[in-house]
Amino acid sequence: MVPAQSHGRFRTNRWIDAPWPGIDRYAFTQSCGWILYPSRPLPALCRAVREEGAGVNAVEVRGLSRSFDGREILRDVSFAVGHGEIFGYLGPNGAGKTTTIRILLGLLAPGAGEVRVLGRDLAADDDARARVGVLFENNGLSDRMSAADNLAYYAGLYGIEEPVERIDELLALVGLTDRRDDPVGTFSTGMKRKLGIARAILHRPEVVFLDEPSSGLDPGAQRMVRDLIVELSRREEMTVFLNSHHLDEVQRICSTVAILAEGRIRAFDSVENLTTASGRPAVTVALAGAGDRACEVVGPLPYVTECDADGDRLRCTLADPGATPDLVAALVGAGFRIEEVRRSSRSLEEIYLEHVGRAEGGA
């Protein structure tokens, strides 16, 4: 296998000098298929090709079901993850998150439905697996080998020729350069996890699956891993599929989430939509004085869908995000004095508990 090379934002196995005027070179890229690289920079080309439909979603799951020993683990699960997203896959223990990842990676067969990663079935496509990275809880490292030897081993499996430069680059990125030649068995849990992440992205995958990357780490190490994921997503331009219990972490770094409970997808949306009251804008108004009567005033207004007063706090969910000034005007007109108005959102934890609790209540 020829190692991937970088040219601008594109990664490819081989650039070929183009004989045509205005075109510098052309190549077959892992993310876009055939592309032409113009003499003048056109950095949005890859994204444009994707948006026009030439590319496919990084991850697609359609109607996925799977049972083990007569117990249904996944039921008609469907979602898609776009290129370059950091996707959070949430759910309680036993919800089927790891099973989904294993099916996506081709380790388990789907009972029903279809899964695709980069448009391919990884179970049947060895080459496609070279475009995907994975970090399971065990990190996939040998304790008896040094950090560099572990990475060199995987570099060999992925066909990376002369990987020393890449290994050194990644060790520097995860802050383990000074432990390069130490056996991994002497590393702390956090250091092993960092090295595991370096291993997972060693071959510059287009999609990386991270299964509980912060599990068992202290808060400082959790933050370090979180920052590393964001940095990698930005720097290596990869799609991140994050399976995590750490809702705060997911809310901070993920653009889209799916909540899985009792084997079904209970919510699938952008973090922003989910946290702004299921997509509806909400405002919290601090009143100077008791607001018991406020709901009687604003509740009947057509753009107010929900109203809740608690002491001097009034929380309204609006049908129209542009209705906040009208709401304020209505309150002022009714004689209320306003100290503060701010858009409010729910935490992902609240959303998660609501969906999971509903699923468990219904089960």
Next chain:
Amino acid sequence: MSTFAVIARREIRLALRNRSALIAALIFAVWFPVVTILGIAAGSEGDAAAISGGIATVTLPVGVFMGYLFCADAFLREKRDGSVETLLCTPVSLRRLWEGKAVGVAVPAYLMTLVSAAVTIAAVYTLASAPVAGEPLLLLHLAAVVPIWIAAATGLIGAAQLALGMRENQILGFVLIFGFIFLIVGLQQVAPGGSAISVTAEAILAAVGFALLALARFIAGKVTKERIVRTIP
């Protein structure tokens, strides 16, 4: 370098760094054959063919046991800690992974068996004054038959360790080891000339070794990623 060579080289390096397995292997590789062969040498009154036959018979179970020892590190440990799951996600096919690991385990097992044979031959020469080092059939046995059997054993044990759960593997390890030993002893008994080394006996052992190798490849071909992942503890 091919992925096969990458995997095999890594397993060889890990086996040679596994101090506890090496010590256990060395103790077994020296103590068991030396004691057994000295007994045979005493009973055969210096008959070189009989002593060579004894050494040939003993080196096979020693080699198989060495393979079993190193398999525990290459296959079973990676199954137990789950790191095999990461390997299954690489662009390496399951068959290639199995072949690389089996050969990577077979090489140190073979080296330990050669050490065992050398120590045994030296012990027989020193203590029983029986010169067998130049016996051509014994050299052929060590050079050709032993590696085939070790490769077959590591292939079979490795495939079984990948496919089975932890509890089944504990039982299966003993079953396979004793199965191999009974098979070797049984083949020695049915071969013409009894326990003395002979061309016929070596041909039978080589043929059965190749059959076992083919069986190991067949069984490994039946192992699936799903089977491996679902038996990770």
